[in-house]
Amino acid sequence: MKKIGVLTSGGDAPGMNAAVRAVVRTACENGMEVVGIRRGYTGLINGDMVELNIRSVSDIIHRGGTILYSARCLEFKEEAGLQKAVQTCKDNDIEGIVVIGGDGSFRGARDLSLRGVPCIGVPGTIDNDIACTDYTIGYDTCLNTIMEMVDRVRDTTESHDRCSVIEVMGRRAGYLALNAGIAVGATTILVPEFDFDIERDVIERMRRTQKTGKRHFIIMVAEGIGGVEELARKIEAETQVESRAVILGHVQRGGAPTCKDRVVASQMGNRAVKLLLDGIGNRVVGMKNEQIFDMDIYEALSQTKTLDRELFDISYEISI
Numbered sequence: 001m002k003k004i005g006v007l008t009s010g011g012d013a014p015g016m017n018a019a020v021r022a023v024v025r026t027a028c029e030n031g032m033e034v035v036g037i038r039r040g041y042t043g044l045i046n047g048d049m050v051e052l053n054i055r056s057v058s059d060i061i062h063r064g065g066t067i068l069y070s071a072r073c074l075e076f077k078e079e080a081g082l083q084k085a086v087q088t089c090k091d092n093d094i095e096g097i098v099v100i101g102g103d104g105s106f107r108g109a110r111d112l113s114l115r116g117v118p119c120i121g122v123p124g125t126i127d128n129d130i131a132c133t134d135y136t137i138g139y140d141t142c143l144n145t146i147m148e149m150v151d152r153v154r155d156t157t158e159s160h161d162r163c164s165v166i167e168v169m170g171r172r173a174g175y176l177a178l179n180a181g182i183a184v185g186a187t188t189i190l191v192p193e194f195d196f197d198i199e200r201d202v203i204e205r206m207r208r209t210q211k212t213g214k215r216h217f218i219i220m221v222a223e224g225i226g227g228v229e230e231l232a233r234k235i236e237a238e239t240q241v242e243s244r245a246v247i248l249g250h251v252q253r254g255g256a257p258t259c260k261d262r263v264v265a266s267q268m269g270n271r272a273v274k275l276l277l278d279g280i281g282n283r284v285v286g287m288k289n290e291q292i293f294d295m296d297i298y299e300a301l302s303q304t305k306t307l308d309r310e311l312f313d314i315s316y317e318i319s320i
Protein backbone atom coordinates (compact mmCIF):
# COMPACT_ATOMS: atom_id res chain seq x y z
CA MET A 1 0.00 0.00 0.00
CA LYS A 2 1.19 3.48 -0.85
CA LYS A 3 -1.37 5.59 0.95
CA ILE A 4 -3.38 4.90 4.11
CA GLY A 5 -5.83 6.78 6.31
CA VAL A 6 -6.13 6.97 10.07
CA LEU A 7 -9.19 7.97 12.08
CA THR A 8 -10.42 8.05 15.67
CA SER A 9 -14.02 7.10 16.35
CA GLY A 10 -16.54 6.75 19.21
CA GLY A 11 -15.78 8.12 22.67
CA ASP A 12 -12.31 9.65 22.74
CA ALA A 13 -9.68 8.14 25.03
CA PRO A 14 -6.34 9.37 26.40
CA GLY A 15 -3.60 7.80 24.30
CA MET A 16 -5.44 8.08 20.99
CA ASN A 17 -2.97 10.80 19.98
CA ALA A 18 -0.03 8.55 20.82
CA ALA A 19 -1.58 5.89 18.57
CA VAL A 20 -2.10 8.39 15.72
CA ARG A 21 1.52 9.47 16.12
CA ALA A 22 2.76 5.89 15.93
CA VAL A 23 0.64 5.21 12.83
CA VAL A 24 1.88 8.31 11.02
CA ARG A 25 5.54 7.87 11.94
CA THR A 26 5.59 4.14 11.09
CA ALA A 27 3.89 4.77 7.76
CA CYS A 28 6.17 7.66 6.80
CA GLU A 29 9.31 5.82 7.85
CA ASN A 30 8.26 2.97 5.57
CA GLY A 31 7.55 5.11 2.55
CA MET A 32 3.76 5.38 2.77
CA GLU A 33 1.63 8.51 2.63
CA VAL A 34 -0.89 9.09 5.42
CA VAL A 35 -4.05 11.13 5.65
CA GLY A 36 -5.79 11.94 8.90
CA ILE A 37 -9.55 11.57 8.55
CA ARG A 38 -11.38 14.01 10.81
CA ARG A 39 -14.29 13.11 13.10
CA GLY A 40 -14.26 9.37 12.52
CA TYR A 41 -16.56 7.92 9.90
CA THR A 42 -18.24 11.32 9.42
CA GLY A 43 -15.01 12.62 7.88
CA LEU A 44 -14.72 9.55 5.71
CA ILE A 45 -18.20 10.12 4.33
CA ASN A 46 -17.63 13.84 3.76
CA GLY A 47 -14.03 13.63 2.57
CA ASP A 48 -12.84 15.73 5.51
CA MET A 49 -9.15 14.87 5.74
CA VAL A 50 -5.68 16.29 6.07
CA GLU A 51 -2.30 15.03 4.87
CA LEU A 52 -0.02 14.13 7.75
CA ASN A 53 3.75 13.87 7.87
CA ILE A 54 6.30 13.08 10.52
CA ARG A 55 6.19 16.61 11.93
CA SER A 56 2.37 16.85 11.91
CA VAL A 57 2.32 14.55 14.93
CA SER A 58 5.01 16.29 16.96
CA ASP A 59 4.09 17.25 20.53
CA ILE A 60 0.95 15.17 20.77
CA ILE A 61 2.13 12.03 22.58
CA HIS A 62 1.35 13.61 25.95
CA ARG A 63 -2.02 15.12 25.06
CA GLY A 64 -5.45 13.71 25.88
CA GLY A 65 -8.34 13.84 23.41
CA THR A 66 -7.62 13.33 19.73
CA ILE A 67 -6.14 15.80 17.23
CA LEU A 68 -8.29 14.09 14.57
CA TYR A 69 -11.46 14.73 16.59
CA SER A 70 -14.01 11.96 17.08
CA ALA A 71 -17.66 11.40 16.35
CA ARG A 72 -20.50 8.94 16.41
CA CYS A 73 -21.83 8.67 12.88
CA LEU A 74 -25.25 7.11 12.34
CA GLU A 75 -25.09 7.58 8.56
CA PHE A 76 -22.19 5.16 8.41
CA LYS A 77 -24.41 2.37 9.69
CA GLU A 78 -26.52 2.63 6.52
CA GLU A 79 -25.47 1.15 3.16
CA ALA A 80 -25.62 4.58 1.48
CA GLY A 81 -23.23 6.03 4.05
CA LEU A 82 -20.84 3.12 3.68
CA GLN A 83 -20.83 3.51 -0.10
CA LYS A 84 -20.00 7.21 0.24
CA ALA A 85 -17.08 6.24 2.50
CA VAL A 86 -15.84 3.68 -0.04
CA GLN A 87 -16.07 6.33 -2.79
CA THR A 88 -14.03 8.79 -0.67
CA CYS A 89 -11.31 6.15 -0.39
CA LYS A 90 -11.34 5.56 -4.15
CA ASP A 91 -11.29 9.30 -4.94
CA ASN A 92 -8.34 9.87 -2.61
CA ASP A 93 -6.36 6.68 -3.38
CA ILE A 94 -6.69 5.51 0.21
CA GLU A 95 -5.81 1.82 0.16
CA GLY A 96 -6.21 0.97 3.83
CA ILE A 97 -7.41 2.57 7.08
CA VAL A 98 -6.36 2.33 10.71
CA VAL A 99 -9.48 2.74 12.85
CA ILE A 100 -8.79 3.69 16.47
CA GLY A 101 -11.91 3.22 18.61
CA GLY A 102 -14.16 0.84 20.47
CA ASP A 103 -16.10 -2.21 19.34
CA GLY A 104 -18.73 -0.07 17.58
CA SER A 105 -15.94 1.43 15.52
CA PHE A 106 -14.60 -2.08 14.87
CA ARG A 107 -18.00 -3.08 13.46
CA GLY A 108 -17.73 -0.14 11.11
CA ALA A 109 -14.20 -1.24 10.15
CA ARG A 110 -15.53 -4.75 9.46
CA ASP A 111 -18.26 -3.35 7.19
CA LEU A 112 -15.77 -1.20 5.33
CA SER A 113 -13.33 -4.10 4.93
CA LEU A 114 -16.19 -6.15 3.49
CA ARG A 115 -16.64 -3.48 0.83
CA GLY A 116 -13.05 -3.59 -0.28
CA VAL A 117 -11.27 -1.12 1.98
CA PRO A 118 -8.91 -3.11 4.23
CA CYS A 119 -9.05 -1.82 7.80
CA ILE A 120 -7.09 -2.51 10.96
CA GLY A 121 -8.82 -1.85 14.29
CA VAL A 122 -6.81 -0.45 17.19
CA PRO A 123 -8.66 -0.66 20.52
CA GLY A 124 -9.15 2.81 21.99
CA THR A 125 -11.75 3.25 24.71
CA ILE A 126 -11.65 4.03 28.42
CA ASP A 127 -14.16 1.23 29.04
CA ASN A 128 -11.80 -1.73 28.37
CA ASP A 129 -14.86 -3.59 27.11
CA ILE A 130 -13.49 -5.01 23.83
CA ALA A 131 -13.68 -8.78 24.11
CA CYS A 132 -10.65 -9.81 22.06
CA THR A 133 -8.11 -7.78 24.01
CA ASP A 134 -7.05 -7.62 27.65
CA TYR A 135 -6.37 -3.93 27.27
CA THR A 136 -7.75 -0.88 25.47
CA ILE A 137 -5.92 2.44 25.07
CA GLY A 138 -7.17 4.98 27.62
CA TYR A 139 -8.20 2.54 30.33
CA ASP A 140 -5.19 3.05 32.61
CA THR A 141 -5.38 6.83 32.41
CA CYS A 142 -9.08 6.73 33.18
CA LEU A 143 -8.61 4.42 36.16
CA ASN A 144 -5.99 6.72 37.60
CA THR A 145 -8.20 9.77 37.05
CA ILE A 146 -11.10 8.09 38.83
CA MET A 147 -8.81 7.09 41.69
CA GLU A 148 -7.53 10.63 42.08
CA MET A 149 -11.02 12.14 41.93
CA VAL A 150 -12.44 9.68 44.44
CA ASP A 151 -9.50 10.27 46.79
CA ARG A 152 -10.59 13.92 46.79
CA VAL A 153 -14.22 13.02 47.38
CA ARG A 154 -13.07 10.74 50.17
CA ASP A 155 -11.45 13.63 52.09
CA THR A 156 -14.72 15.49 52.36
CA THR A 157 -16.76 12.30 52.84
CA GLU A 158 -14.61 11.48 55.84
CA SER A 159 -14.73 15.01 57.27
CA HIS A 160 -18.54 14.88 57.32
CA ASP A 161 -19.07 11.23 58.30
CA ARG A 162 -20.96 10.74 55.06
CA CYS A 163 -21.53 8.13 52.42
CA SER A 164 -20.62 9.01 48.82
CA VAL A 165 -22.33 7.00 46.11
CA ILE A 166 -20.11 7.43 43.07
CA GLU A 167 -21.07 6.65 39.48
CA VAL A 168 -18.24 5.95 37.04
CA MET A 169 -18.33 5.45 33.27
CA GLY A 170 -18.09 2.18 31.40
CA ARG A 171 -21.19 2.05 29.23
CA ARG A 172 -22.54 -1.48 29.85
CA ALA A 173 -19.31 -2.80 31.41
CA GLY A 174 -17.98 -2.78 34.96
CA TYR A 175 -14.20 -2.85 34.40
CA LEU A 176 -13.70 0.76 35.48
CA ALA A 177 -16.01 0.43 38.51
CA LEU A 178 -14.46 -2.82 39.74
CA ASN A 179 -10.82 -1.86 39.39
CA ALA A 180 -11.18 1.74 40.53
CA GLY A 181 -13.50 0.54 43.31
CA ILE A 182 -10.81 -1.74 44.67
CA ALA A 183 -8.19 0.98 44.35
CA VAL A 184 -10.23 3.39 46.49
CA GLY A 185 -11.38 0.79 49.00
CA ALA A 186 -15.09 1.10 48.18
CA THR A 187 -17.30 -0.69 50.71
CA THR A 188 -19.45 -2.03 47.90
CA ILE A 189 -19.00 -2.13 44.13
CA LEU A 190 -22.06 -2.56 41.92
CA VAL A 191 -21.46 -3.74 38.34
CA PRO A 192 -23.88 -4.94 35.65
CA GLU A 193 -22.05 -8.25 35.21
CA PHE A 194 -22.77 -9.59 38.71
CA ASP A 195 -26.08 -9.85 40.54
CA PHE A 196 -26.51 -7.80 43.67
CA ASP A 197 -29.05 -7.04 46.33
CA ILE A 198 -29.12 -3.49 47.71
CA GLU A 199 -30.33 -4.56 51.14
CA ARG A 200 -27.70 -7.29 51.52
CA ASP A 201 -24.76 -5.80 49.61
CA VAL A 202 -25.09 -2.13 50.52
CA ILE A 203 -27.24 -1.52 53.60
CA GLU A 204 -26.26 -4.60 55.61
CA ARG A 205 -22.57 -4.20 54.76
CA MET A 206 -22.68 -0.59 55.90
CA ARG A 207 -24.44 -1.55 59.15
CA ARG A 208 -21.90 -4.27 59.82
CA THR A 209 -18.94 -1.98 59.29
CA GLN A 210 -20.60 0.78 61.34
CA LYS A 211 -20.50 -1.63 64.28
CA THR A 212 -16.72 -1.91 63.86
CA GLY A 213 -16.39 1.88 64.09
CA LYS A 214 -16.48 2.90 60.42
CA ARG A 215 -18.22 6.25 59.91
CA HIS A 216 -17.69 7.13 56.25
CA PHE A 217 -18.34 5.10 53.12
CA ILE A 218 -17.66 4.98 49.39
CA ILE A 219 -20.11 3.00 47.27
CA MET A 220 -18.90 2.58 43.67
CA VAL A 221 -21.58 2.18 41.01
CA ALA A 222 -21.02 1.39 37.33
CA GLU A 223 -22.82 3.60 34.82
CA GLY A 224 -24.64 0.53 33.54
CA ILE A 225 -26.42 0.26 36.90
CA GLY A 226 -27.20 3.97 37.35
CA GLY A 227 -29.69 5.28 39.91
CA VAL A 228 -27.09 6.82 42.23
CA GLU A 229 -29.34 9.66 43.45
CA GLU A 230 -32.04 7.22 44.45
CA LEU A 231 -29.52 4.89 46.05
CA ALA A 232 -28.04 7.73 48.11
CA ARG A 233 -31.52 8.64 49.39
CA LYS A 234 -32.24 5.03 50.31
CA ILE A 235 -28.92 4.64 52.14
CA GLU A 236 -29.57 7.82 54.13
CA ALA A 237 -33.10 6.72 55.04
CA GLU A 238 -32.08 3.25 56.14
CA THR A 239 -28.70 3.86 57.81
CA GLN A 240 -29.07 7.49 58.95
CA VAL A 241 -25.68 8.18 57.33
CA GLU A 242 -25.91 11.45 55.40
CA SER A 243 -25.36 10.47 51.74
CA ARG A 244 -24.48 12.20 48.51
CA ALA A 245 -24.49 11.02 44.93
CA VAL A 246 -21.48 11.93 42.77
CA ILE A 247 -21.50 11.40 39.02
CA LEU A 248 -17.91 11.84 37.87
CA GLY A 249 -18.85 12.31 34.19
CA HIS A 250 -16.58 13.31 31.34
CA VAL A 251 -13.68 14.38 33.53
CA GLN A 252 -12.89 10.66 33.40
CA ARG A 253 -12.22 10.74 29.67
CA GLY A 254 -9.78 13.65 29.53
CA GLY A 255 -6.25 14.39 30.62
CA ALA A 256 -2.70 13.42 29.74
CA PRO A 257 -2.27 9.70 29.05
CA THR A 258 -0.30 7.62 31.55
CA CYS A 259 2.99 5.99 30.58
CA LYS A 260 1.19 2.69 30.00
CA ASP A 261 -1.29 4.24 27.58
CA ARG A 262 1.47 6.02 25.64
CA VAL A 263 3.54 2.86 25.32
CA VAL A 264 0.68 0.51 24.42
CA ALA A 265 -0.73 3.04 21.94
CA SER A 266 2.71 3.31 20.30
CA GLN A 267 3.02 -0.47 20.03
CA MET A 268 -0.50 -0.97 18.69
CA GLY A 269 -0.31 1.88 16.18
CA ASN A 270 2.99 0.52 14.90
CA ARG A 271 1.63 -3.03 14.53
CA ALA A 272 -1.44 -1.79 12.66
CA VAL A 273 0.69 -0.10 10.00
CA LYS A 274 3.06 -3.06 9.73
CA LEU A 275 0.05 -5.21 8.80
CA LEU A 276 -1.09 -2.79 6.10
CA LEU A 277 2.48 -2.59 4.80
CA ASP A 278 2.38 -6.35 4.34
CA GLY A 279 -0.90 -5.96 2.46
CA ILE A 280 -2.85 -7.50 5.34
CA GLY A 281 -6.21 -5.98 6.28
CA ASN A 282 -9.41 -6.92 8.08
CA ARG A 283 -7.69 -7.47 11.39
CA VAL A 284 -7.63 -5.94 14.84
CA VAL A 285 -4.68 -5.39 17.12
CA GLY A 286 -4.86 -6.31 20.79
CA MET A 287 -2.91 -7.22 23.89
CA LYS A 288 -2.86 -10.59 25.67
CA ASN A 289 -0.57 -11.33 28.60
CA GLU A 290 1.27 -8.05 27.90
CA GLN A 291 2.04 -9.12 24.31
CA ILE A 292 0.73 -7.31 21.24
CA PHE A 293 -1.09 -9.59 18.79
CA ASP A 294 -3.41 -9.25 15.80
CA MET A 295 -6.40 -11.32 14.80
CA ASP A 296 -9.17 -11.54 12.24
CA ILE A 297 -11.75 -8.78 12.69
CA TYR A 298 -14.73 -11.19 12.47
CA GLU A 299 -13.26 -13.51 15.03
CA ALA A 300 -12.51 -10.55 17.29
CA LEU A 301 -16.09 -9.33 17.12
CA SER A 302 -17.52 -12.77 17.89
CA GLN A 303 -15.67 -13.06 21.19
CA THR A 304 -16.99 -12.27 24.66
CA LYS A 305 -15.19 -11.43 27.86
CA THR A 306 -16.33 -10.91 31.39
CA LEU A 307 -15.19 -9.38 34.61
CA ASP A 308 -12.80 -11.14 36.94
CA ARG A 309 -15.09 -12.74 39.56
CA GLU A 310 -12.16 -13.50 41.83
CA LEU A 311 -11.18 -9.83 41.94
CA PHE A 312 -14.78 -8.91 42.68
CA ASP A 313 -14.91 -11.40 45.56
CA ILE A 314 -11.63 -10.09 46.95
CA SER A 315 -13.12 -6.61 47.12
CA TYR A 316 -15.98 -7.92 49.27
CA GLU A 317 -13.58 -9.65 51.60
CA ILE A 318 -11.20 -6.78 52.20
CA SER A 319 -13.24 -3.58 51.90
CA ILE A 320 -15.00 -3.96 55.18
Ligand code: ADP
Pocket residue numbers: 009010011041071072073074076077101102103104105106107108109111125
Ligand atom coordinates in the same frame (compact mmCIF):
# COMPACT_ATOMS: atom_id res chain seq x y z
P1 ADP B 1 -17.14 2.82 20.16
O1 ADP B 1 -16.34 2.66 18.93
O2 ADP B 1 -16.42 3.57 21.24
O3 ADP B 1 -17.77 1.53 20.64
P2 ADP B 1 -19.73 3.62 19.09
O4 ADP B 1 -20.43 2.35 19.48
O5 ADP B 1 -20.45 4.91 19.31
O6 ADP B 1 -18.33 3.81 19.83
O7 ADP B 1 -19.34 3.46 17.54
C1 ADP B 1 -18.62 4.47 16.87
C2 ADP B 1 -19.10 4.55 15.45
O8 ADP B 1 -18.84 3.31 14.80
C3 ADP B 1 -20.60 4.76 15.27
O9 ADP B 1 -20.96 6.11 15.38
C4 ADP B 1 -20.83 4.24 13.87
O10 ADP B 1 -20.42 5.17 12.91
C5 ADP B 1 -19.87 3.06 13.83
N1 ADP B 1 -20.61 1.83 14.21
C6 ADP B 1 -21.03 1.48 15.44
N2 ADP B 1 -21.71 0.32 15.40
C7 ADP B 1 -21.73 -0.07 14.12
C8 ADP B 1 -22.28 -1.19 13.43
N3 ADP B 1 -22.95 -2.14 14.08
N4 ADP B 1 -22.10 -1.25 12.10
C9 ADP B 1 -21.41 -0.29 11.44
N5 ADP B 1 -20.88 0.79 12.03
C10 ADP B 1 -21.02 0.91 13.34
Ligand code: F6P
Pocket residue numbers: 011102125126127169170171172223253
Ligand atom coordinates in the same frame (compact mmCIF):
# COMPACT_ATOMS: atom_id res chain seq x y z
O1 F6P C 1 -17.31 4.55 25.52
C1 F6P C 1 -16.77 5.56 26.30
C2 F6P C 1 -17.84 6.26 27.09
O2 F6P C 1 -17.24 7.29 27.83
C3 F6P C 1 -18.68 5.36 27.99
O3 F6P C 1 -18.02 5.04 29.18
C4 F6P C 1 -19.92 6.17 28.17
O4 F6P C 1 -21.04 5.34 28.37
C5 F6P C 1 -20.06 6.88 26.86
O5 F6P C 1 -18.79 6.86 26.23
C6 F6P C 1 -20.50 8.31 27.02
O6 F6P C 1 -20.55 8.89 25.77
P1 F6P C 1 -20.92 10.41 25.44
O7 F6P C 1 -19.72 10.99 24.81
O8 F6P C 1 -22.03 10.32 24.48
O9 F6P C 1 -21.30 11.09 26.72
